[in-house]
Amino acid sequence: MSLSASQISLQFARAEIISRVDIDIEPGKIVTVLGPNGAGKSSLLRILCGQWAPSVGQVRLDGQLTSAYSIQALARTIAVMPQYSTLNFAFSAAEVVALGRTPHATGRQIDREITRAALSLVDADHLASRLYPELSGGEKQRVQLARILAQIWTPQPQQSRYLLLDEPTSSFDLAHQQMMVKILRRFAADGVGILVVMHDLNLAAQLADRMVLMKDGRIAAADCPAHVMQTSVINQVFDVDVAIINHPRTGNPMALL
Amino acid sequence: MLAGHRRYRPRSLLLGLAIALPFALLIALMSGPVFISPLDWPAIIFDPGASLREQDFLILSSIRLPRLLLGCFIGINLAVCGAAMQGLFRNSLADPSLIGVTSGASAGASCVIVLGGGWLESAAAGLPLVAFGASVGGLIAVVIVYRIATSASGTAVATMLLAGIAISAVAGALNNLFSYFADNDMLRRISLWQMGSLDGANWYRVTIAFVVASVLIAVLPRCSAGLNALLLGESEARHLGIDVERLKRRLIVLTAVGVGSAVALAGVIAFVGLVIPHVLRLLVGPDHRYVIPGSALAGAILLVLADSLARVIVSPAELPTGILTALLGAPVFFSLLWQQRAMSSSL
Numbered sequence: 001m002s003l004s005a006s007q008i009s010l011q012f013a014r015a016e017i018i019s020r021v022d023i024d025i026e027p028g029k030i031v032t033v034l035g036p037n038g039a040g041k042s043s044l045l046r047i048l049c050g051q052w053a054p055s056v057g058q059v060r061l062d063g064q065l066t067s068a069y070s071i072q073a074l075a076r077t078i079a080v081m082p083q084y085s086t087l088n089f090a091f092s093a094a095e096v097v098a099l100g101r102t103p104h105a106t107g108r109q110i111d112r113e114i115t116r117a118a119l120s121l122v123d124a125d126h127l128a129s130r131l132y133p134e135l136s137g138g139e140k141q142r143v144q145l146a147r148i149l150a151q152i153w154t155p156q157p158q159q160s161r162y163l164l165l166d167e168p169t170s171s172f173d174l175a176h177q178q179m180m181v182k183i184l185r186r187f188a189a190d191g192v193g194i195l196v197v198m199h200d201l202n203l204a205a206q207l208a209d210r211m212v213l214m215k216d217g218r219i220a221a222a223d224c225p226a227h228v229m230q231t232s233v234i235n236q237v238f239d240v241d242v243a244i245i246n247h248p249r250t251g252n253p254m255a256l257l
Numbered sequence: 258m259l260a261g262h263r264r265y266r267p268r269s270l271l272l273g274l275a276i277a278l279p280f281a282l283l284i285a286l287m288s289g290p291v292f293i294s295p296l297d298w299p300a301i302i303f304d305p306g307a308s309l310r311e312q313d314f315l316i317l318s319s320i321r322l323p324r325l326l327l328g329c330f331i332g333i334n335l336a337v338c339g340a341a342m343q344g345l346f347r348n349s350l351a352d353p354s355l356i357g358v359t360s361g362a363s364a365g366a367s368c369v370i371v372l373g374g375g376w377l378e379s380a381a382a383g384l385p386l387v388a389f390g391a392s393v394g395g396l397i398a399v400v401i402v403y404r405i406a407t408s409a410s411g412t413a414v415a416t417m418l419l420a421g422i423a424i425s426a427v428a429g430a431l432n433n434l435f436s437y438f439a440d441n442d443m444l445r446r447i448s449l450w451q452m453g454s455l456d457g458a459n460w461y462r463v464t465i466a467f468v469v470a471s472v473l474i475a476v477l478p479r480c481s482a483g484l485n486a487l488l489l490g491e492s493e494a495r496h497l498g499i500d501v502e503r504l505k506r507r508l509i510v511l512t513a514v515g516v517g518s519a520v521a522l523a524g525v526i527a528f529v530g531l532v533i534p535h536v537l538r539l540l541v542g543p544d545h546r547y548v549i550p551g552s553a554l555a556g557a558i559l560l561v562l563a564d565s566l567a568r569v570i571v572s573p574a575e576l577p578t579g580i581l582t583a584l585l586g587a588p589v590f591f592s593l594l595w596q597q598r599a600m601s602s603s604l
Binding site for chain 2: 078
């Protein structure tokens with residue numbers, strides 16, 4: 001049981017966006033993907049969710065090629081949070097979250113309960129009847145998060161669940177970043193496999209079971225946070241000088257610029 | 258200011274519209290150069306022998322009834338196609354004419370009118386041929402736009418809109434060219450036809466409009482969930498399990514047939530496909546499960562009432578219906594634009 005890519009490459013025109021990448025998302029584990037701009041993080045995410053086909057290599061979901069699944073079966077298993085959302089129709093926040101139930105046929109009553117619970121989980125109860133286009137950037141992002149959580153809210157029989165998130169915290173304030181960590185931990189504890197593309201090294205180290213650093217379409221480092229958060233590794237991938245210290249209370253490694 | 262709180266309950270609104278439609282049909286049946294009271298209808302229907310009643314019976318059965326039914330079905334077709342296209346383009350100001358169906362259809366019709374010449378006047382197949390020409394013109398336009406805008410990676414909405422504009426320009430030029438070669442009589446037919454009118458109504462046309470409306474009403478509501486998801490974006494809709502390419506193909510074909518046939522049967526009737534779905538969205542929100550049936554009902558009501566007005570306003574002559582819908586629709590459209598402007602500046 002896992003969502004895994006083996007030796008995938010992606011070419012556009014002549015440029016190689018991704019070359020020979022292996023990645024494995026296991027149920028109950030959180031993988032964070034980091035790297036400089038243009039390292040191929042978002043492309044990797046698009047390939048994993050089946051939106052793009054790799055030029056070379058395969059993506060397998062629970063042992064079977066993702067291309068063998070129907071679009072709807074994939075949607076019940078994998079929920080994707082995109083980097084930007086362009087919704088400008090006047091849906092209410094609750095209606096946006098309810099769209100997450102599109103691939104399921106669980107009935108209005110259950111969908112409504114899940115919608116309410118998901119909104120409450122992301123601290124957005126009070127936004128339920130507000131119109132989405134009128135929300136602030138951070139509020140929109142929380143509503144989108146609630147939507148994809150609602151999509152994989154309940155376990156499916158014989159089927160693992162995966163969350164793929166592309167910079168989900170980019171508009172969050174500090175409190176909501178902490179909320180995000182708690183929510184993802186909770187879903188991971190519930191057996192969901194999670195991949196998060198992000199830029200904040202320290203938040204990523206705090207969140208991850210496994211950190212993947214990408215550069216120029218290749219994986220530069222992939223290991224547990226303690227091994228990846230090394231001065232030499234960070235320096236090589238990001239071209240910055242950092243000092244690594246341990247958090248005085250949690251002991252998590254942290255990078256100081 | 259929260260527009261969400263001013264929304265109507267969708268079911269109540271649909272019910273209200275469903276109740277209003279028969280009244281609109283009733284008004285349309287009564288009104289015209291000759292007023293025929295509903296109280297006289299039983300006598301007219303059951304005892305059409307009497308001399309004056311015979312005339313009334315003819316007016317009702319061969320003039321008004323087909324005309325109001327044609328208006329009803331074409332109103333449905335234009336409004337639901339508008340709703341579908343606005344969902345597809347994710348822009349509430351989008352209109353079926355944007356993808357070139359309307360202009361393609363009118364160019365096709367002009368082509369048939371001019372090339373057919375005098376023969377069309379005498380042959381019984383004349384009108385259906387014009388209708389056929391318009392449908393083909395509309396379909397060709399959509400297929401070209403679709404081919405241009407669609408690649409292996411999907412349909413680019415912006416390219417499609419631009420292609421629609423280009424097609425409209427080409428079709429407009431063709432139209433002018435045909436008008437240039439047309440004689441006086443044809444010219445009048447072309448221009449009258451381009452203004453849009455239901456005065457050519459007969460049972461044959463009603464049947465065509467009815468068949469198209471039935472197909473649209475049977476298929477489009479099943480696309481509601483897909484259209485709703487599509488508003489989030491194409492890849493988001495795909496992640497929600499929607500087969501986006503199939504949905505888009507289906508919507509494009511349905512709109513081509515819906516709008517093309519409407520243009521063919523009644524000429525260019527503006528604004529129904531643009532304003533009706535937009536007003537529905539303001540009233541019940543953007544959920545297509547309600548916008549599509551609501552648009553069907555409201556489109557039928559609007560066109561039937563506008564046509565009644567067109568028949569009475571300069572009686573015994575009559576105005577082309579398209580002029581009236583544009584006159585009614587344009588102020589609504591302007592106010593919507595104004596609201597959007599106010600909303601975007603307040604953000």
